[in-house]
Amino acid sequence: MPLTTLDHSxxxxxxxxKIVPAPDAGALRTVIDFDAPGAxxxxxxxxxxxxxxxxxxxxxLVTGIPKRNVKTSVIRCKLCRAFNDxxxxxxx
Numbered sequence: 001m002p003l004t005t006l007d008h009s010x011x012x013x014x015x016x017x018k019i020v021p022a023p024d025a026g027a028l029r030t031v032i033d034f035d036a037p038g039a040x041x042x043x044x045x046x047x048x049x050x051x052x053x054x055x056x057x058x059x060x061l062v063t064g065i066p067k068r069n070v071k072t073s074v075i076r077c078k079l080c081r082a083f084n085d086x087x088x089x090x091x092x
Contacts, residue, residue, distance in 0.1 A: 013050045014052075015050055015051070015052050015053065015089045016053045016054075016058070017052055017054065017085060017089070018084070018088055018089075019056050019084060019085075020084070022083055029072060029073060030073045031073070032073050032074070032075045032076065033076040034078060035078075040061060040062065040063060041062055041075050041076070041077075042063075042069075042070065042075075043062075043064050044066075046066055047064065049063070049064050049066050050062075052075070052086055054077040054082060055084055056080050057077060057079050059077055059078070059079045059080070061077060070086050071089075073086065
């Protein structure tokens, strides 16, 4: 169940992701693994988009990105290195 918060006068849905094992090398899913300052893997301008948090350490991984752009990926947390799966979340 999503948590709802008020941020800059916009309602944002926040989801903690499910932790999964590392995908096999031949897997068809994209692994988002990043090496940039901060914990966020992806950040965009869409204020109506969901916020996705690491299921292990709680770090904010994705904000401002439409759900269709991340649902088929596995997101690796930069802080704890856990693999997070957004595919099972009902992001409506």
